Amino acid sequence: MIKMSVYYPADGGTKFDHDYYRTTHMPLLQERLGDACLRYEIDKGLAGREPGSAPQFVAACHVYAPCLETFQEALGPHRAEISADVANYTDIAPIVQISEVAGG
Numbered sequence: 544m545i546k547m548s549v550y551y552p553a554d555g556g557t558k559f560d561h562d563y564y565r566t567t568h569m570p571l572l573q574e575r576l577g578d579a580c581l582r583y584e585i586d587k588g589l590a591g592r593e594p595g596s597a598p599q600f601v602a603a604c605h606v607y608a609p610c611l612e613t614f615q616e617a618l619g620p621h622r623a624e625i626s627a628d629v630a631n632y633t634d635i636a637p638i639v640q641i642s643e644v645a646g647g
Contacts, residue, residue, distance in 0.1 A: 544581070544644040545614060547606045549637045552599065553588060556635035559601045561587055563632040569604060572625055579617030581607040601635070611641065 551559060565585055573580045583606045588598030608614035618625070629637075 545608050545611050545641055546644050547608070547614065547639065547641045549604050549606075549639050550600045551602045551633060551635045551637050553597060553601050556633060558632075558634050560632040561602060564602060564604075568625075568628055568632055571628060572606065575621035575625060576606070576608070576614070576617045579608050579613045581609065583607065607644070614641075 569583055569585060573583060583604055586600070586603040586605075588600045588602060590596060591598050606614075608617075
């Protein structure tokens, strides 16, 4: 299994619409990926390491897929549409990482 994680740095921009992200963008992604999206999770940053400190990321998501090839094949035809929707909820340039889920 693989996981695509997308992180939105707190110091990376001026807006992030959590409601739009949760109710529109991520369901769009899930719909377009179909069976290649086993599930997804959304994180909303609350605090940093020290009590009272700001989070490093305002949000993140984690999309789980059976394997890299299946994920990439499903995403390919919809990449432009999904990327274009980002402007509807943020001006933050995301950090993306694809990982193999090695345990859990």
